[in-house]
Amino acid sequence: MHLTVVFYLFALINEYLAIYNPFYSAVASAVIIFLGLNIAAFNANNALYRILPALALVPFVRLLSLALPLTISVTQVWYLLVSVPVLVAIFFILRTREIPLAEIGLRRSPWMTQLPIALTGLPLGFIGYLILHPQPLFSSHGPLMWAANLLTVLFCVALTEEVLFRGILLRLLSEVNVKFSGLWLAILYASLHWGSKSPAYVVYMGIVGWLFARFARHTHSILGIIIANFFFVAGMGLIWPALLR
Helix, strand or coil: CCHHHHHHHHHHHHHHHHHHCHHHHHHHHHHHHHHHHHHHHHCCCCCCCCCHHHHCHHHHHHHHHHHCCCCCCCHHHHHHHHHHHHHHHHHHHHHHHCCCHHHHCCCCCCHHHHHHHHHCHHHHHHHHHHHHCCCCCCCCCCHHHHHHHHHHHHHHHHHHHHHHHHHHHHHHHHHHCCCCHHHHHHHHHHHCCHHHCCHHHHHHHHHHHHHHHHHHHHHCCCHHHHHHHHHHHHHHHHHHHHHHC
16 A cells, blocks of 8 residues: 555544544654655655645644643634644645645636536525534624634635645645545545534535535636635524524
8 A cells, every 4th residue: 555545544533533532643743744744755756745835734724723721712713723834835846846825726717617617605504504503713793803704714714725625635636536535535625523413413524525625627727616615604603594494
C-alpha cells in the first residue's frame, strides 16, 4: 500500500479518534502533521508525496479545534482562530508549489453557471437540518449580531472549507488519481462530521462533499460552491433553527 494512502487512512482514523479521546487525537494530529511535512520535504520530486502537506491540513484543523479552549466566550472568535491559520498554511503551500489561485478554483466564471450551484446550498442545508436538527451556531440578538454571524459563516466556514477541500485538496488529489479524487475527498470531508454521532448525517455530508467536488471539476471554479456552502451552513446553523424551532 502506498505511503500516501496510509497517510490518508491515518487522517480518517484520527477524525474518528477525536470523538472518543480528544487528547490522543491531538497527539496523533501533531504526529501526522510532523510526518507529512518531513516525508514531503525529503521526497520533493515525487508527485505522490507532494500532496502530504495539503493532507496534513485536515489533522491541523483537528489539532486547532482541540487545542483552543472551549471557554472562549465569543464563538465567532473561536472560528476565526481556527480558520486564519488554515488559510495562511494554504497560502504557503500554494506559494511553495507555485500553484496559482485559478488552479484551485478561485477564478472568474459566468454567473449563469455559478448562480444555480450557489442556490443548491438552500435545499441541501434544509435537508441537513431535517436530518440532524442542530442547535444554533451562535446567539443571534439584533441585526448587528446577525451580520457578524453571517460574515463568520462566509469567511471562517464556507471560504475556508472550500479553499481547503474543493480547492487545494481536490487539485492535488487529482494528481494522484483523477478518477477517484472526488470520492476520496468526499470520504475525507464526511469524516470531519463524525462528531455529530449521526451516521445518516455523516453519509449525507459525504454526498454533499462529492456533489460539490463534481461542481468544482465541471466548472473549474469554486466561487458558486463557496456561496452554496454559506447557504448550507447559515441555513442549518442560523436560519432554519430560528424559523422552525
